[in-house]
Amino acid sequence: MTGKKRSPLAFFATGLPLAATIIIVLMIVIIVVDFAIIGVPNLGLEFLTEYPRNNNTEGGIFPAIFGTLLLVIIMTLVAVPIGTITAIYLTEYARQNSWFARTIRFAVNTLAGVPSIVFGLFGAGFFIQTVGAGIDEARWESKLEVAEVALSEPSAPFATLKQATIADVLKFLESDDAVYWNEAINAIETYPGGETATASIDQVMTHLRANPELNWGKPGLIWAALTLALLTMPVVIVSVEEALRTVPRDIREASLALGATKLETIIRVVLPNSITGMLTGSILAVSRGAGEVAPILFTGVLNSARELPTAVTDQFMHLGYHLYVLATQSPNVEAARPMQYATTVVLLALTLALNITAIMLRSRLRKKQFT
């Protein structure tokens, strides 16, 4: 009956959980310290503001930082509104046990569990191959219609002749509008036989049709950001839902009783009271999005770039992917060592800082719940 007596069994039974906890906390400490010791001395202003040089063994990681930020911003602009509205639907509109609400919840949970690499495949198969390629095809088709008319105009090579040399076609397009026909000129330049070959207008058009200029239908910032947005949406939904539930029923009912409609109540009463939760959700989503590499592997990331992305269809560099490249694909892995550790420190500092902020916001939120 004396439960306090310390048998060896009791010793293990109470000691093991403590040991497991210590091991896990040590893991975190070791990872952080391991990177900090080697990485921090290699950090510097130059590292944060310059381009990589000399096969990634010198210089900095500025394009990777810039690309990551841009990616995360676009992702947030998509994921946070959709996630917030979904959460509003789930807490404010849906009846809790309706099959539709349950289906959404199941979808959100499933989405959270789908391996990130599958998101990458989806981004390639859906966004790039289907949506992007579709946009390209439509743009190309309309441009080709203009081209067909233009090439038969009185001043054009095909006005009187059935056959014209490729050189003539190119010269005409360049003098007509070199910028507008830029993509078409590129495509015609690949015509078999080169500039001296002759072709009929139908042959030129067939060749053009078969060589569409890829603009949207290739990896790019926008597709990577949309893929990541899908991946981080569940994080936003869960956080915002939690926040919405902390808003007391009384406040909602008071607002409704004063004559506000449901929508007005949500916009003016519920949302302002759950701004912390939305912020937490966004921060966690940003942290997750900044660290994920697998979904962007084939939707837009680039090994090394000489220029920063200027359009949403441009490819970009990314901190996490840069680390992967540095660690596994450098021509001289040893020489790139300081860069690897310093990059890790930047990535780790970014994600951990975001997460700790989110944890603190959330604990404030939870305290508010009880007062």
Added chain:
Amino acid sequence: MSDQHAENRSPEAPASRAPATKEERRLLLTTKQRRLGERLAELGIFSVATVSILAIFLIFVFVFRESAPIFFGSDEPTPVADTTRAGDTAATIATPEGIDRGDYPTLDHDAPVKLSYLWYDVWQPNSDHPAYGIFPIIIGTLKTTFVALAIATPLGILAALYTAFFAPLWVREYLKPIIELLAAFPSVVVGFFCLMTVASVVQAVFGNSIRLNAVVGGIGLSIAVIPIIFTITDDALRAVPRSLREAALALGASEWQAAYQVMLPAATPGIVAAVLLGLGRAFGETMIALMATGNGQVMSWDLFVSVRTFAATIGAEMGEVVTGSPHYQVLFFLGVLLFTFSFVINFVTEFYVKKRLIKRFRGGE
């Protein structure tokens, strides 16, 4: 709803002067107009809420679509190069333990892949006669997943038991967010950590000759899995009614007896869910597996040889593959397997485990 009457009521008296402020204009809206606004807003919110469902549906359709020729192309005429000449086939390089009867067909890179070509034990998609046997990848995935769960399950559950039961209250409040911080580590960072540090430690301890192997990869994956198992187990333990614990203590059980014999059994469904979701994560994690397992492909159950997983194979090879080529289709097929697996796991936790779960428990957060 009482505003059913409002529908028949005529619009309120129109404004006699122009409304000055936005606020006034809003108040002067007729009931009908406001109801219409509400309806439209609700419709909009409803449509946005369907995005998650749509996303799951689209992911399935499009990942499946890109690999569809493998499923439906099996009646096509045999490829030109498909003349099975013994000695010339890629499969003869390594054909142990009689899994594949006969030889692997000699394919060229354009030859359509049939589903039956995948059940072999050679994966050489880039050789002159590509082979797409996925058995080595299955074995590699199983090995790393096994190691990851063997480490993460006891650690995660015991740490959750400590946090939810043994730890003093003030420790508990700090412990949970700290351990959950482990989930915030980007997987590429964990992968790099394994590549550099864990691999060296494992080599020093076990004296293995191959530096990157299933054990190193498994340890790396366990770092990603521990926070999942920990959080969900912790939630499940906290959802066990206090009265159960108090009853056990009142009946003379010691603290640890109450923990192991009352709390843990009561939270079993939640713990099962935790391990299942951890399994799904270990199975599908890409960057850690890509960087820490060595990406070898050996048909062996030895834990200290290089292995490759489904996710890592996709991650490593998708970038260089020609869109629409057989290799591309096979990689999407691996994606279909991953997606199906994660979907089934989630389905099981949702509909089987949660049904048995103590009411308050919610997965994930």
